[in-house]
Amino acid sequence: MTATAPRPETSGPPALPPLAAQVERLVALGVLDAAGLDAARVHDAVQAVDAPGLLVVDRGLVPASVLTPLLRLGDRAGFVVEDMTDVDAFAPTDGLDVPPSPVYVVTAPDRGDDLGNWSPEEALPELAARGRSPLLLTEGLHWALQVPEVVERNFCYMTIGSRLRKADGAYDARTPAVWISLGTGRDGRERRGAPKVGWCWWRNRHTWLGFASGVDRLAVPLDG
Incomplete structure (x- = not known):
């Protein structure tokens, strides 16, 4: 088991609102x-879901590049880092069952705070051992849209359910994450404090990044 560096205290993010409020x-x-x-159809459909959780629109309908600018922390809008122009090409990994x-x-979405200072390579089998599935990037973005406080200084998260396939079939070494800009480098000072989508290397550790995950993904059938 990977040793975890000391971190500040956190009470964790607020609970998700009911599904109807998420709609x-x-x-x-x-x-x-x-x-x-159609909003009315979606609203009616979630009434039949008997499990609380995070409502997600499929990534094929609203990709990460559309969701990210909708994020807000204070008056700061979300953005994708400049060297991740291929953000929408990050897709569910093999074996990840998306309805x-x-x-x-x-x-049961969880930010994975206790896995801070683990690498993605180390965290993936640990999540599986816990019976949890890593979130897709778009799922992590939906969470931040519903509960902006989930993106918290020193307690942000990777979404390693999304990976990019290279031409040779191997995974790109980058793994997507959601965190808060310090306004340095190419981010620009005007983006200090803004929520950002970026990437981290597959084998690198970061004390301030956990691993967002859930337990199940439940389809919400739309009538009509």
């Missing part, structure tokens, strides 16, 4: 319009 949040942000989904549904629910 309204996605309506207000324009996510359902961008996905071409073939326009919308679905991720149950």
Whole structure:
């Protein structure tokens, strides 16, 4: 087991709102319009879901590049780092079961704070041993849209359910993550404190990045 460096205390992110409230949040942000989904149908559909969790619109309908600018911390808008222009090409890893549904629910999302200072390579089998599935980048973004406080200084997260395949079939060594810009380098000072989507190396450790995961993904069938 990897030793974890001392970290500041945190009470963890606030609880997710009920699914019906999450629908309204996605309506207000324009996510359902961008996905071409009827808000009333989605609202009706979630009434039949008997498990709480995170409501997610499929990445094929609203990719990371669309979701990220909708993130907010204070008055700072989210952004994707400049050297990740291929962000939307990061796809579910082999063996990760995503429902073939326009919308679905991720149950029991967890930020993985206790896995800070683990590498993605080390964290993936640990999550599997716990019966958990790593979040996709778009799932992690939906969480931050619903609960902006989940992106917390010193307690941000990787979303290693999304990886990029290279031409030779191997995975790219980059793994996506969501954290807070310090306003340095190419981010620019004006983005200090903004939520950002970037990447970390597969074998590197970061004390301030956990590993977001869930237990199940439940399809939300839309009638009509």
